[in-house]
Amino acid sequence: MNLQTLGWQPFFQQQLTLDDYDTSVVARVSAHHRSGYQLLTEDREVTLAVHDSLPSMTVGDWVVLDKQMQFKRCLDRSSQFSRKAAGSKLAEQKIAANIDTVFIVMSLNDDFNLSRVERYLALTNEAQVEAVIVLTKADLCEDSYALAQQVQSLDAMLMVETVNALDPSSVQALAPWCKTGKTVAFLGSSGVGKSTLVNTLLQDDTQETGGIREDDSKGRHTTTGRTLHTMPSGGVLLDTPGMRELQLANVSQGLSDTFAEIEALAAQCRFSDCSHQNEPGCAIQKALQQGQLDERRLNNYLKLQREQARNSASLAQLRSQDKQLGKMIRSVQSENRARKNK
Template sequence: MNSTITLSQLGWQPVFQQQLTLEDYEQASIARILAHHRNGYALLTENGQTTLEMHHSLPAMTVGDWVLIDSDNRFIRLLERVSLFSRKAAGAKVAEQFIAANVDTLFIVCSLNQDFNLSRIERYLSIAREANVEPVVVLTKADLCQDSEEKRLQVQDLDSMLMVEVLNALEPASYTVLETWCRAGRTIAFMGSSGVGKSTLVNTLMGGSVQQTGSIREDDSKGRHTTTSRSLHFMPSGAVLIDTPGMRELQLTDCESGVNETFADIEALSKQCRFSDCQHQSEPGCAIQHALETGEADLRRVQNYFKLLREQARNTATLSEQRDKDKQLGKMYRTVQSHSRQQKKGY
């Protein structure tokens, strides 16, 4: 990486510039987060790379965020984001995990072999719509599939306006269809399950080996998990690329509008029900049940719609409860510390 780089090459946009004052320009440096490590953040400014040590006073941040730092590389403030991808942390842990920030286009990568899953694509579409980020579905491994066009049409049926591209690893020229979104100054992100060919795709677009790639396990046609951390790279086209680890679990949180937009057809049907509080089960005048009976609606899609709505509502409530507990705990700690200081002054 060059020792110097311009803000535009970093993905700087007018919306961030509007957040700065003349004093900011005179006294602070603008930096973008390249990577998030256990002990801190790797930052890149126009003068080169630096680090920001982890501290409890820092706000939650992630790859792609813009921050202001002083001459001693100390944190000043986080700039307001134009987009943010997050999820409920995997497993039983009650926490929200940030994935990437300030992304313009999300490439949702899904392979056409046994990994192909419409419900999973809808899940990724929901977080893209929630973040107000343009989604592009990228179907990989067409060389390992005999019905690639049929599957492409299945994805297109999810939304007639959705951009869907099919790639063949044996035909590198097929990757050129993605160049439209990889323009200079744009920030793109790749998300998908482990082993869908995401690392191979990233390496091809970068013109070199950025991520290690894994071979296919022949017993189940699934690839090996190779990308282990989120990272920011600079493409030959001038675009900024954020790669993310393959996700075995993408639990939605605070994503109701994104789900409703992804399933706009079913959401529209629900508003035609006779009763405003219809549960869409066996109530008379349920427009969704009627659409299922007539074949107008797809059962898999309807079931996934309600599944994702329930999931995001449950996770949002759980995280909100945890945040309230953390606030109360922090308040108690501050009270104890204040009381302790007062006692010491009394001696």
């Protein structure tokens, strides 16, 4: 194993100093558990226990260690994926870092949902990472071609591949994105066949797979953690658990890129604060009436806009509170030191 097979690229190389080459070791975070981080170097696996002195890291991060395998610093990221933490918890959760391509996996049975694809695309576009839509379980669908065309209609430039996750020759369609030095990640809801696809790409039964539930034709959730794997093709694969509550935050540019044609229409409305409902001169309503815009797509755009605005405001409030708390703690510590010195 060498750094390139772990996904090392010139972007990270440029961040090293001459001193780093003599006194340091470069490693990549391969797994993140509650108790600590697992890291891979060129010749060993290292474990770092979670400590207050460590920055917040995630799977895919590159770090610099000293010769005793102690943490020195984390390198700047080429990309980062994060979300609002699932549930009501007010926090931002990092999902992965330094990804080159995201395989957005969706099955062609009852899981098929264009609005969910748009949600993942907003996240991927915000990170400025290439997205490939991977459609699985075509054998359970009567007209896979028609559904694939629906996905393609979201964006003429979008890469869409239909594969049989159990067939290595079919999965070979994904090979161009899995070359040495490249890191790919999987996003998708539970049970769409990600684990089966991972096993085929790795040529190993690394991930446990589950069958199909008879009541709703959906697969069972099997992956429980984010981990890095090296592929026989030379690339690096990051598998993620199914994210049932992928709430968007701070992805305004990603939404603009995902719904570019809607935002272009909005710019033509008579009023700059048009809500696109019943205002006169609304270019979006006109496009709807003329059949140039899909109502489902518009409704999802407005829904995701509201969600990301709400979550972004909540996280901004949290950051402000954290700053105020930090100032208060530093003030108390300063006063305590002043009293001790008297």
